[in-house]
Amino acid sequence: MSTRLEPGGERPAIRFDRVGQVFTSSDGSRVTALDDVSFTLRRHEFVAVIGPSGCGKSTLLRIIAGLVKPTHGQAEIYGLPVAGPREEVGIVFQQPTLLPWLRVRDNVTFPMKHKHGRVSATEKARAEELLEMVGLRDFAHKRPDELSGGMQQRVGIARALLHDPDILLMDEPFSALDALTRDEMSFELLRIWAERPKTVLFITHSIPEALLLADRILVMSARPGRVREIIDVGLARPRSMQTLSEPRFHDLANQIRAQVFRPEALA
Amino acid sequence: MRRTLLNALDRGAPLIAALLLLLIWEAACRLTKVPAYLLPTPSAIVHSAFQVPLSSWLDHTWATLRVSLQGYALAVLIGIPLAVALANSRLLSRALYPQLVIIQSTPIVAVAPIIVVVLGAGDAPRVVITFLITFFPIVVSTVTGLLATPPAMMELSRSLGAGRLRAVRDIQLPFAVPYIFSALRISVTLAIIGAVVAEFVAAENGLGFFIAFSTSFFKVPQAFAALVVLVSLSLALFQLVALTQRLLFPWSLPKTEQ
Numbered sequence: 025m026s027t028r029l030e031p032g033g034e035r036p037a038i039r040f041d042r043v044g045q046v047f048t049s050s051d052g053s054r055v056t057a058l059d060d061v062s063f064t065l066r067r068h069e070f071v072a073v074i075g076p077s078g079c080g081k082s083t084l085l086r087i088i089a090g091l092v093k094p095t096h097g098q099a100e101i102y103g104l105p106v107a108g109p110r111e112e113v114g115i116v117f118q119q120p121t122l123l124p125w126l127r128v129r130d131n132v133t134f135p136m137k138h139k140h141g142r143v144s145a146t147e148k149a150r151a152e153e154l155l156e157m158v159g160l161r162d163f164a165h166k167r168p169d170e171l172s173g174g175m176q177q178r179v180g181i182a183r184a185l186l187h188d189p190d191i192l193l194m195d196e197p198f199s200a201l202d203a204l205t206r207d208e209m210s211f212e213l214l215r216i217w218a219e220r221p222k223t224v225l226f227i228t229h230s231i232p233e234a235l236l237l238a239d240r241i242l243v244m245s246a247r248p249g250r251v252r253e254i255i256d257v258g259l260a261r262p263r264s265m266q267t268l269s270e271p272r273f274h275d276l277a278n279q280i281r282a283q284v285f286r287p288e289a290l291a
Numbered sequence: 292m293r294r295t296l297l298n299a300l301d302r303g304a305p306l307i308a309a310l311l312l313l314l315i316w317e318a319a320c321r322l323t324k325v326p327a328y329l330l331p332t333p334s335a336i337v338h339s340a341f342q343v344p345l346s347s348w349l350d351h352t353w354a355t356l357r358v359s360l361q362g363y364a365l366a367v368l369i370g371i372p373l374a375v376a377l378a379n380s381r382l383l384s385r386a387l388y389p390q391l392v393i394i395q396s397t398p399i400v401a402v403a404p405i406i407v408v409v410l411g412a413g414d415a416p417r418v419v420i421t422f423l424i425t426f427f428p429i430v431v432s433t434v435t436g437l438l439a440t441p442p443a444m445m446e447l448s449r450s451l452g453a454g455r456l457r458a459v460r461d462i463q464l465p466f467a468v469p470y471i472f473s474a475l476r477i478s479v480t481l482a483i484i485g486a487v488v489a490e491f492v493a494a495e496n497g498l499g500f501f502i503a504f505s506t507s508f509f510k511v512p513q514a515f516a517a518l519v520v521l522v523s524l525s526l527a528l529f530q531l532v533a534l535t536q537r538l539l540f541p542w543s544l545p546k547t548e549q
């Protein structure tokens with residue numbers, strides 16, 4: 025069951041203490057998805073996670089979301105061990121995961137309907153606002169299968185923002201978007217984050233995207249997933265198109281690229 | 292001009308083909324002089340249909356319809372909740388699935404006389420026989436649909452901290468709607484079969500009884516007329532279920548049919 029806690033003052037929003045995750049498949053073989061992962065996210069910090077596919081990024085997100093209980097170590101939110109899904113967390117899944125039988129607007133309000141059995145007028149109005157924000161006002165009455173993959177992902181983002189979560193977990197949310205929409209959505213996300221501060225954990229494959237958005241970047245190594253480095257971005261805010269042409273942006277991009285592609289033996 | 296003619300021909304094709312077939316049937320019977328008690332001509336069937344009073348037709352049709360719908364309703368009301376339970380409990384499905392398979396593997400037609408002996412006269416044994424025939428496809432198809440729910444959707448539900456019951460109501464059942472309706476369409480025609488089988492065994496009215504009665508007096512054209520009514524009834528019920536799906540759950544239809 026979910027609980028809403030008063031965010032503790034100096035407590036980190038999210039803390040991983042030597043978290044490990046070993047999956048045992050039905051045939052008995054074991055996969056170490058995460059190994060000895062430790063980091064902290066300060067309250068209202070924007071942290072990007074980058075790393076090769078299969079390095080355990082989604083698993084890391086699931087652990088914070090309370091969907092997977094880590095096999096080693098401890099994950100905490102506001103200083104308390106994660107025991108299950110919590111009210112103050114919003115999730116944008118890697119797949120949009122919309123419900124095909126609901127119209128777009130009802131997909132956005134689905135969390136409320138599902139949890140409380142009803143949707144208030146305020147929440148309905150907020151859903152319309154969010155749809156406007158993600159550029160889908162005219163699609164509110166459509167069914168998900170009438171939307172492109174990118175549009176579906178934007179509905180998923182609106183849905184995660186509905187209850188204005190204090191912690192927002194996003195799993196490669198923009199990977200289905202074309203480059204232009206992607207930039208547009210990145211700035212939109214930064215605007216939302218500046219307007220209603222929240223702790224964001226943003227998984228991505230794109231180094232420029234991570235640099236454009238995040239305060240810090242957690243670089244992960246391939247299997248078993250470990251934290252290779254945590255990079256302070258330090259680019260001035262508010263970020264804009266200009267940010268993309270700053271020398272520091274390029275230096276960091278090269279540095280991270282070298283990290284991601286560094287052979288495991290040298291790590 | 293040519294176009295519209297072709298178009299009309301295209302739309303009328305099924306009807307024209309059916310009429311042609313009836314004509315061929317009629318002609319073949321007359322030419323070969325097959326006796327009517329073996330294969331009656333279509334015209335003889337129509338003629339015999341009008342020999343039977345309307346009230347008698349209504350009586351038999353209503354008896355069959357009543358039993359079919361009761362058995363069907365029972366199968367839906369028990370089958371769907373049972374499917375939900377089976378899909379959500381490994382223990383229950385392990386315990387009950389073998390029993391269900393045994394029931395399904397049993398030729399219900401063979402058991403029908405026993406059921407009649409046990410339950411006596413009246414609608415009860417016929418409803419039970421109909422239920423037994425219709426129930427299994429509903430359970431199997433519903434379980435399949437519930438279990439086909441994408442894990443990502445179930446994870447969405449879990450991430451919202453909603454309970455198991457809510458996940459069934461808001462996610463699993465809606466997801467299974469296309470599966471449930473494909474079973475409901477098949478089962479409604481099975482329900483007619485069930486009722487007729489039951490009437491063959493023991494009944495004093497119903498279309499199945501009427502067919503058995505007619506053939507025993509070599510009134511074969513009359514039996515054929517009853518068969519036509521049965522087929523019409525079956526088709527009407529099938530279409531009714533399809534229409535219900537179209538009206539209530541249009542999203543559950545394949546894209547081409549929406």
Ligand SMILES: Nc1ncnc2c1ncn2[C@@H]1O[C@H](COP(=O)(O)OP(=O)(O)O)[C@@H](O)[C@H]1O
Nearest residue numbers: 047048055057076077078079080081082083084
């Ligand atoms: N539920 C699970 N059961 C077994 N193995 C899993 C499960 N979830 C993830 N894995 C494995 O853990 C590894 C990391 O997966 P994931 O976290 O999805 O990586 P990423 O999101 O970085 O691509 C992969 O090898 C994957 O196959």
Ligand SMILES: [Mg+2]
Nearest residue numbers: 081082118195
């Ligand atoms: Mg992933």
